[in-house]
Amino acid sequence: MKILFEHQHLYYLPQFEPVIIELKDRGVRNIFFSLSLSVPTIEKEIFKKEAARLEIEIIQANFEPQRRRIIKELNFDIIFIGNKSSLTDIKGKNSFVVMLYHGIGLKSSYYTDLNQNIDLICVESKERQIALREKKYNAIFTGFPKLDFKLKNEKKINDPFLLYAPTFFPSSLEKTIPLFSKLIDYNFIIKLHHFFWTKPKYILLKNKLEKEVQSFSNISISPFREYNIMNLFSQSMLLISDFSSTIFEYLIMDKPIIQTRYYTSRMKYKIFPSLLKKRIDEDRLNQIDFVFNCSEARELKRVIRKAIKNPQLHHKKRMEASDKFLGKIDYGCSKRILDAISDSGIIIGA
Incomplete structure (x- = not known):
């Protein structure tokens, strides 16, 4: 065989x-x-x-x-x-x-x-x-199956951080980059989507991020070789993401999840917004009731404070969502x- x-x-x-x-x-x-x-x-x-x-x-x-x-x-x-x-x-x-x-x-x-x-x-x-x-x-x-690996290979360290994992599109990254100078009270690891390292149109935004955070000791960007985001789950305090499947995968941790609903659109989607609706599974998006919502970039710091202060908020919803979306x-x-x-x-x- x-x-x-x-x-x-x-x-x-x-x-x-x-x-x-x-x-x-x-x-x-x-x-x-x-x-x-x-x-x-x-x-x-x-x-x-x-x-x-x-x-x-x-x-x-x-x-x-x-x-x-x-x-x-x-x-x-x-x-x-x-x-x-x-x-x-x-x-x-x-x-x-x-x-x-x-x-x-x-x-x-x-x-x-x-x-x-x-x-x-x-x-x-x-x-x-x-x-x-x-x-x-x-x-x-x-x-x-990805979760079999996660459960068997969980690692822990003593310095928890906020895990920010934006997808490539629709992505919150461009609107979040200017906020990091106001978030110096928190340690971040940024796990970029694969395409930010491999696709020229997204590499430009990665380079912008690197330039912005290079002087911040509280922020690090997970290197491309660390391609499996699940290795970062157990070490993190909470997840911040937008439209990534990581929002669902992170449910196994029963930790706070912040969903950023703000993003930078492409011109064709601004002209034809119906195309973006076709790209997104609206039914599943509307079922996400287990997160701290952040609809505007300027609200991110406030939402982070709320999530850290109230980690058990949405616990029941997270457990229900885990059963529904992750199964066994x-x-x-x-x-x-x-x-x-x-x-x-x-x-x-x-």
Whole structure:
């Protein structure tokens, strides 16, 4: 049996890694990685180091079409994906394709970025399973494998901080940058979305942030190599984010979450606001009732004070939201995923 974990980006790996560990525990050895060759060198280098750490061979190629052709010719028994973009080109005649979403956030694409070449979609909640089955996809509620890793590898230090994790779009970052000079009473770690390091149009804003905070001893920016945000959860006092799936993932901590509803829009969305509505899952957004809301940048300091002073506020709502949006948190998600594949007629390890 040959199994491939297809990465469009490095940040898919935290979702895949617990499944890889479970496969190895079951005696599976022919596991391979592949990464889109369209990503920048900085991403390829870290991916190579991570593959070496996990002792997994990377499919080699000189250019992207060749990479996809090689994968298709290898006709993998199982292919794990986090996005459908390369699927048509890499799925072999006998390949069984499993979708593991890399996030659980607020994008409408969670319901549209799919096709019938996907044999099984493993989802984090019953709500998502029902929605996808209504669209005639073979979805099964397994939980979120990324959380298996978090629970087993929790680290703690003595200097808690505020974790600020803006997404790339719609993002609160540009409007938040000028506020840091007024927030010197708090220690921050800023965990930027992957694209702030790899996409030219977002790198400009990252550079602006770095310039702004370089003289502040209370603020540090998590380096690109620290790509798994979950390693920062247990050390933090609270989370500040906007439209990132981190808002849901952080529920496992039962700590305060501040959602910044302010953001910088792009010109096309200012002209055609309906396009932004199509991008965002409005129904899920409206279900977020477990956060401290911050609708204006100027209110952020006040909301931070309130959240720190009242950490148990929204506790009940956070617990309810965890059950609803994260499903089972019991170390067993990766096992359920492999069992679901076996139940589909694909015997793991055969």
